[in-house]
Amino acid sequence: MTIERQNPPGLHVPPGYHHVTVTEGRRTVHLAGQCPLAADGKVVDGGVLAQTDQVVANTAAALAFAGAGPADVVRTVIYVTTDDRRTLAAVWDRLTASEIGAAFTSASTLLGVSQLGFPGQLVELDVTAALA
Template sequence: MTTQLSSPEGMLAPVPYHHVSVATGSRHVEVAGQVGHHDDGLPTDLAGQVSQALRNTARGLAAAGATFADVTRLRFFVVGWTVDRMDDFTAGVDAVAAELGLPQPMPPASLIGVEILFEPGVLVEVEASAVVD
């Protein structure tokens, strides 16, 4: 594995992600913001959109020869974020973690509240950075 995840003692805990990633490898992979669109349309709920956005991110990683094991950083942009939406957000992650090989806790991640994304109805967008040999 080219990416090692850790959470040094004394950093905020518990959180659903690691605080630090250290990667070695010669190829950097950047997956542009992925949303919850799929063949059947766009889920209307946050959990469904988080799950599908992560699936779409996995497709982008795979196209570059990477998996979530290679991810050094995730960024989640969520429309109208409030802390009371954390259960729905986490449910979306948990629903696909095993399917996608998403480490638990996740790689270092940021959850950023935004007013609007590029299209009405889109509630979440995910960006990923990875390093592979």
């Protein structure tokens, strides 16, 4: 399977991700939004970066279960309950430096939102991967 990550001429150079990701895979993996929930179903304590770490762990486990890895990811959407650009940047930096950091070289969107599904939830990650 081929995954092409490209930046078209005339568009700004993005910080680490690509504007366009094209695949020719036979199997697509769509993960449910990965939340900062521990195995007991509770939102982890410790703030946005601790929750980001739990989201990373959950995403890595879900990808592995599907037979995929970070390099197979073709699209991510990151939701953070903040309107502070420094917080958004801190989450982005934590994700790109994590064990699933390669996932964020594809088409990625980072959004500040007002609320997520679980009480106290600060981060959620939506992931799509393509497999041969």
